[in-house]
Amino acid sequence: VRTVDFLNIAKETSYALSNAWALECWGGATFDVAMPFLYEDPWDRLRKMRKLVPNIPFQMLLRGANGVAYSSLPDNAIFHFCEQAKKNGVDIFRVFDALNDVEQLEVGVKAVLKAGGVAEGTVCYSRDMLNPSKKYNLEYYMGVVEKIVNMGAHILGIKDMAGVLKPNAATMLIGSIRKKYPDLPIHVHTHDSAGTGVPLWLPVLSCADAVDAATDSMSLTSQPSMMPSSHLLEGSDLTWVHPSQLVKMCHYWAQLRLLYSPFEAGLTGPDPEVYEHEIPGGQLTNLIFQASQQGLGEQWAQTKKAYEQANDLLGDIVKVTPTSKVVGDLAQFMVSNKLSYNDVLEKAEQLDFPSSVLEFFEGLIGQPY
Structure with a gap:
């Protein structure tokens, strides 16, 4: 604005x-x-x-x-x-x-x-x-x-x-x-x-x-x-x-x-699934827009599910900027590359993870509980 x-x-x-x-x-x-x-x-x-x-x-x-x-x-x-x-x-x-x-x-x-x-x-x-x-x-x-x-x-x-x-x-x-x-x-x-x-x-x-x-x-x-x-x-x-x-x-x-x-993400009503995926309000519309930009707009349901799985892979972390971005980046990475939860675990050494995910594991964002 x-x-x-x-x-x-x-x-x-x-x-x-x-x-x-x-x-x-x-x-x-x-x-x-x-x-x-x-x-x-x-x-x-x-x-x-x-x-x-x-x-x-x-x-x-x-x-x-x-x-x-x-x-x-x-x-x-x-x-x-x-x-x-x-x-x-x-x-x-x-x-x-x-x-x-x-x-x-x-x-x-x-x-x-x-x-x-x-x-x-x-x-x-x-x-x-x-x-x-x-x-x-x-x-x-x-x-x-x-x-x-x-x-x-x-x-x-x-x-x-x-x-x-x-x-x-x-x-x-x-x-x-x-x-x-x-x-x-x-x-x-x-x-x-x-x-x-x-x-x-x-x-x-x-x-x-x-x-x-x-x-x-x-x-x-x-x-x-x-x-x-x-x-x-x-x-x-x-x-x-x-x-x-x-x-x-x-x-x-x-x-x-x-x-x-013209910049709206298309979210027209409440999303009660937030109790499951826990995408922060400040990220929800942004993530919808980013998914569309990456050609994942029709896979929004899969992206929300991947967000849950990405959070679990990262250790069930508190999610708000900037950690929510880490989870969101990993979720979109999983959907765009058709990776399941187990795929990420099994292929971790060969995967080119998003930079935010690497920074998280390097401790640059802080110490998780």
Whole structure:
């Protein structure tokens, strides 16, 4: 999305969302999109938005020791980046590591603290915590949370990047964290890929302090829809905005999405299979587009299945940028070369794996659990 399209609705946004916890509007993939595709300066975007929206805290996504890149950068680069981001308008830094590698995560948290920003140390949620056969269980998450708290993070973030956090799991996980850390602010980020994001809010907000939402037309693989959420909470102690305040802003983005429709991936509804393949919301539409570009568009069902198998081959890893790219690259490699799970195991020494897969095994992305 072009900078001008953000700026055209900025003043209305500053009014409609004046009670919002924060406005996530920078970091993460901003640099990937703004520079190579739009030929825009992401720093200029940040400064212009900050000027037009002075009343809402700005939040950015920081990939720990990776910054906004896909592999680890020198620590001094991360510290300098955070210092500049704070000076140019970022208030809250949601810091995560794609493998929940605490050492990688701590680099980002320390950089934010030194820059004077608000550090939100984040644990990435993967798989079904209630399934006793999965390694990512309550004990695992509580261990990661304890280390994040000990880093000195101001806020705890729970990042459900695929939208697979279920109500009972949310109640157990967030309730356990709240019981152990009664004064710790908890922020839950989920995606609505399966279409279940809005109902998840009720159990989540019984224990957490903040949740993420997206304008209606930008929801689905993004965050739960803002307008239905505001209606759901209307009249309760959790009311934060009247739905009528959101109308103009939501209409604007609905119209604007039509402008970008030639770039749509063709995902027209929820994908409940996300509970099986766990493709993150931020990757789902990209992967559909990439599959089409590689002539695999008609094999999308096979690609999703291969994504599950690729994840298992890599050791059942946490999947979010950049590790999700590793799994996606391996899945497309398997489909395009007609390789099964067993084929990869048997022919591994002869296969020319994608570079991202090699970098993962070389440890350049971090240490998996």
